[in-house]
Amino acid sequence: MNILSKAKKNIETLRQKNPLVLNITNLVVTNITANALLAVGASPVMAFAKEEIEEMVSIAQAVVINIGTLTKDVVEAMFLAINKANKLGIPVIFDPVGAGATKYRNEISRKIMEEFKIDIIRGNASEIANIAGEKIKTKGVDSTEGIDNIVQLAKLAATKYGCTVCVSGKNDTVTNADETYLISNGDIALTKITGSGCISTAIIGAFAAVDKNFVSACVTGALIVGISGEKAAKTAKGLGSFQVNFFDNLSNLNEKYIEGAKIKQTD
Amino acid sequence: MNILSKAKKNIETLRQKNPLVLNITNLVVTNITANALLAVGASPVMAFAKEEIEEMVSIAQAVVINIGTLTKDVVEAMFLAINKANKLGIPVIFDPVGAGATKYRNEISRKIMEEFKIDIIRGNASEIANIAGEKIKTKGVDSTEGIDNIVQLAKLAATKYGCTVCVSGKNDTVTNADETYLISNGDIALTKITGSGCISTAIIGAFAAVDKNFVSACVTGALIVGISGEKAAKTAKGLGSFQVNFFDNLSNLNEKYIEGAKIKQTD
Amino acid sequence: MNILSKAKKNIETLRQKNPLVLNITNLVVTNITANALLAVGASPVMAFAKEEIEEMVSIAQAVVINIGTLTKDVVEAMFLAINKANKLGIPVIFDPVGAGATKYRNEISRKIMEEFKIDIIRGNASEIANIAGEKIKTKGVDSTEGIDNIVQLAKLAATKYGCTVCVSGKNDTVTNADETYLISNGDIALTKITGSGCISTAIIGAFAAVDKNFVSACVTGALIVGISGEKAAKTAKGLGSFQVNFFDNLSNLNEKYIEGAKIKQTD
Numbered sequence: 160m161n162i163l164s165k166a167k168k169n170i171e172t173l174r175q176k177n178p179l180v181l182n183i184t185n186l187v188v189t190n191i192t193a194n195a196l197l198a199v200g201a202s203p204v205m206a207f208a209k210e211e212i213e214e215m216v217s218i219a220q221a222v223v224i225n226i227g228t229l230t231k232d233v234v235e236a237m238f239l240a241i242n243k244a245n246k247l248g249i250p251v252i253f254d255p256v257g258a259g260a261t262k263y264r265n266e267i268s269r270k271i272m273e274e275f276k277i278d279i280i281r282g283n284a285s286e287i288a289n290i291a292g293e294k295i296k297t298k299g300v301d302s303t304e305g306i307d308n309i310v311q312l313a314k315l316a317a318t319k320y321g322c323t324v325c326v327s328g329k330n331d332t333v334t335n336a337d338e339t340y341l342i343s344n345g346d347i348a349l350t351k352i353t354g355s356g357c358i359s360t361a362i363i364g365a366f367a368a369v370d371k372n373f374v375s376a377c378v379t380g381a382l383i384v385g386i387s388g389e390k391a392a393k394t395a396k397g398l399g400s401f402q403v404n405f406f407d408n409l410s411n412l413n414e415k416y417i418e419g420a421k422i423k424q425t426d
Numbered sequence: 427m428n429i430l431s432k433a434k435k436n437i438e439t440l441r442q443k444n445p446l447v448l449n450i451t452n453l454v455v456t457n458i459t460a461n462a463l464l465a466v467g468a469s470p471v472m473a474f475a476k477e478e479i480e481e482m483v484s485i486a487q488a489v490v491i492n493i494g495t496l497t498k499d500v501v502e503a504m505f506l507a508i509n510k511a512n513k514l515g516i517p518v519i520f521d522p523v524g525a526g527a528t529k530y531r532n533e534i535s536r537k538i539m540e541e542f543k544i545d546i547i548r549g550n551a552s553e554i555a556n557i558a559g560e561k562i563k564t565k566g567v568d569s570t571e572g573i574d575n576i577v578q579l580a581k582l583a584a585t586k587y588g589c590t591v592c593v594s595g596k597n598d599t600v601t602n603a604d605e606t607y608l609i610s611n612g613d614i615a616l617t618k619i620t621g622s623g624c625i626s627t628a629i630i631g632a633f634a635a636v637d638k639n640f641v642s643a644c645v646t647g648a649l650i651v652g653i654s655g656e657k658a659a660k661t662a663k664g665l666g667s668f669q670v671n672f673f674d675n676l677s678n679l680n681e682k683y684i685e686g687a688k689i690k691q692t693d
Numbered sequence: 694m695n696i697l698s699k700a701k702k703n704i705e706t707l708r709q710k711n712p713l714v715l716n717i718t719n720l721v722v723t724n725i726t727a728n729a730l731l732a733v734g735a736s737p738v739m740a741f742a743k744e745e746i747e748e749m750v751s752i753a754q755a756v757v758i759n760i761g762t763l764t765k766d767v768v769e770a771m772f773l774a775i776n777k778a779n780k781l782g783i784p785v786i787f788d789p790v791g792a793g794a795t796k797y798r799n800e801i802s803r804k805i806m807e808e809f810k811i812d813i814i815r816g817n818a819s820e821i822a823n824i825a826g827e828k829i830k831t832k833g834v835d836s837t838e839g840i841d842n843i844v845q846l847a848k849l850a851a852t853k854y855g856c857t858v859c860v861s862g863k864n865d866t867v868t869n870a871d872e873t874y875l876i877s878n879g880d881i882a883l884t885k886i887t888g889s890g891c892i893s894t895a896i897i898g899a900f901a902a903v904d905k906n907f908v909s910a911c912v913t914g915a916l917i918v919g920i921s922g923e924k925a926a927k928t929a930k931g932l933g934s935f936q937v938n939f940f941d942n943l944s945n946l947n948e949k950y951i952e953g954a955k956i957k958q959t960d
Contacts, residue, residue, distance in 0.1 A: 187723045187739050189454045189495075193620035198665050203620065204524070205454050208497045211528035218527065230742045230766065232497065257738070260752065261745035351944065353727035353737065397941025398732050407664025410618065456721045456762075460887035465932050470887065471791070472721050475764045478795035485794065499764065674931025677885065 166379040167414040174200035178220035178368035185227025188354035195358040198409035201365035216243040220368035227256035250367040254360040259289035281325040291316040323373035331381040339426035344385025346392040433646040434681040441467035445487035445635035452494025455621035462625040465676035468632035483510040487635035494523035517634040521627035526556035548592040558583040590640035606693035611652025613659040700913040701948040708734035712754035712902035719761025722888035729892040732943035735899035750777040754902035761790035784901040788894035793823035815859040825850040857907035865915040873960035878919025880926040
């Protein structure tokens with residue numbers, strides 16, 4: 160089955176299976192991440208208490224870890240959650256928000272990558288560069304200066320950790336080092352609302368819950384976010400209505416969206 | 427006065443008295459709960475620091491407790507807040523989000539019910555079943571499988587704890603064990619945006635601040651949320667615009683909404 | 694350059710320089726504050742871990758401190774952040790949400806004002822009165838009863854702490870004790886959505902990052918929020934669409950907005 164047929168099938172399967180996606184995420188995007196997951200047909204649960212996180216993992220079909228607003232207690236819950244997910248064979252999706260901005264984020268994100276099994280990483284180029292050990296200048300949590308060859312970077316990270324990597328940017332790059340796709344759907348407005356990256360990560364998590372081929376899970380998620388953003392921009396009057404349209408589109412998601420895919424395979 | 431006349435009067439009284447409703451709630455819904463309370467005419471305050479929570483209770487007219495994203499420190503603040511509210515005779519409304527999903531939530535929600543005076547519980551059927559001690563299968567924080575007789579369940583919980591119970595679902599059931607109402611307003615979209623249940627609980631809290639008859643307070647809150655959801659669905663293009671319409675309707679609330687009530691009394 | 698020319702220039706400079714604004718803010722408004730900053734052209738970062746906050750300060754061009762949902766750990770992070778910003782000469786903007794409502798908020802807000810250098814305070818009249826040491830009755834976090842002369846109050850606070858003060862209300866008052874402006878843009882709906890004050894503070898922070906004259910930074914921020922709110926109200930169908938329009942307007946911000954300014958200088 161080609162990648163676009165797989166993406167179409169994933170959309171249908173997600174709505175049928177309605178997987179429970181556990182999110183330990185940042186406090187900026189908690190609400191919109193839950194809404195995005197509900198919109199595409201998954202069941203979100205947001206939890207971060209050490210006392211219950213392992214039990215929550217055990218009823219989930221995917222675990223999404225996002226370090227956007229780290230604190231010591233939440234970090235402990237993340238480690239417990241990932242460890243439990245690894246034991247149970249539940250896919251773990253990691254969003255290293257702001258990796259590169261502070262030593263603390265670097266330390267936590269490297270610990271996550273090195274001591275546990277992470278199935279998918281999604282971030283912008285500077286975050287992935289940091290994970291891969293490449294030196295890149297970072298401006299806060301959003302920047303991506305000085306990155307020459309994002310495909311090479313993504314493959315480096317994928318090889319280093321034996322995982323699938325999705326680098327978001329003007330093009331989204333998805334690779335497991337062997338198989339690589341570039342997606343050019345999306346709209347600049349997605350970079351001007353907070354949390355569109357975090358939402359991508361969570362939606363990729365939802366597809367990883369129903370598709371054990373993590374490359375096609377990532378491609379499906381990246382396409383849906385990009386295409387929903389493109390459609391949203393067409394009638395938006397500004398960033399407020401863009402966000403409303405974006406959620407309308409996520410919730411109206413169907414196989415036809417995939418016909419708007421702008422994708423090419425490079426490996 | 428019949429229940430619908432009471433609901434109409436409550437809408438007017440809420441806007442006149444503008445009660446302060448203290449919320450110790452979960453991090454997914456903090457923003458939208460505050461906005462929902464403002465929209466219907468209450469004054470929200472969201473706080474959860476042990477250092478100040480008792481003082482906050484002492485200036486509030488209702489206290490809403492929601493365990494959607496528990497942590498140890500917040501649990502301590504909840505216990506202090508409920509204890510203080512009980513001493514001052516301020517109504518306490520409890521939303522046992524995800525009760526049944528983890529031992530920690532079960533333990534905390536049972537402690538809340540058994541060691542304090544709770545005036546109103548609002549939850550879905552699986553949460554209320556857990557509170558009542560009935561065994562029900564739970565899927566994360568959202569599911570309601572295998573519940574035969576919700577009215578019986580609601581009355582069981584109301585009797586066990588001497589409180590008023592509101593069970594949300596396809597029908598909303600409100601009972602204090604003696605007097606029971608079924609409300610069938612609402613729209614499926616309310617189950618596809620995060621926090622509509624939490625908003626119901628908070629709005630019920632606002633009405634409990636101005637109506638000491640907690641059955642009519644619950645009925646008013648459930649009707650308003652259901653009817654605002656129904657109206658919202660009529661012109662929504664998806665879940666994004668549904669949520670916008672829903673808040674528009676909450677803020678345009680007036681007595682005429684009650685004319686759309688679909689309600690029957692069974693006890 | 695007069696104040697309106699300065700405001701026009703600030704709008705352009707903000708979009709050119711795209712300053713990083715670090716926010717330690719409350720959990721009710723985290724998402725909308727980040728979106729408001731993005732909309733007007735700043736780069737938001739939201740962080741509050743003691744482990745990384747000083748590093749975050751060192752890459753920021755302004756630091757916004759908001760005590761809307763205090764906890765002990767976040768307070769420690771605030772002290773570290775303000776101290777670091779003071780050492781580096783980065784402007785600090787303080788929003789004393791709910792000062793006056795509890796002893797804890799009073800204690801923290803006075804400590805912030807007395808032990809550190811704060812460049813700008815923005816709050817409602819009862820919050821500023823509390824900071825200034827004037828006795829005012831407070832209702833939760835929103836009220837402003839019994840305040841006779843807001844200009845006098847603002848100048849008192851500005852003199853006491855050697856800072857610029859912005860008092861939000863029916864009129865917004867901006868003063869550094871020597872130079873004083875009254876702004877009467879805005880719409881009642883801004884008081885009925887949660888976080889419009891917090892957004893003002895953050896946007897003022899963004900302008901303080903690019904304009905070392907804090908009076909004109911405050912005036913620019915207050916005008917933009919007021920004018921965007923006014924425009925939003927014109928086509929809003931309720932508070933849901935008001936909020937969407939408000940964000941649309943923030944994101945469409947340009948120099949022409951300033952032509953709608955309702956401002957007078959009193960000192």
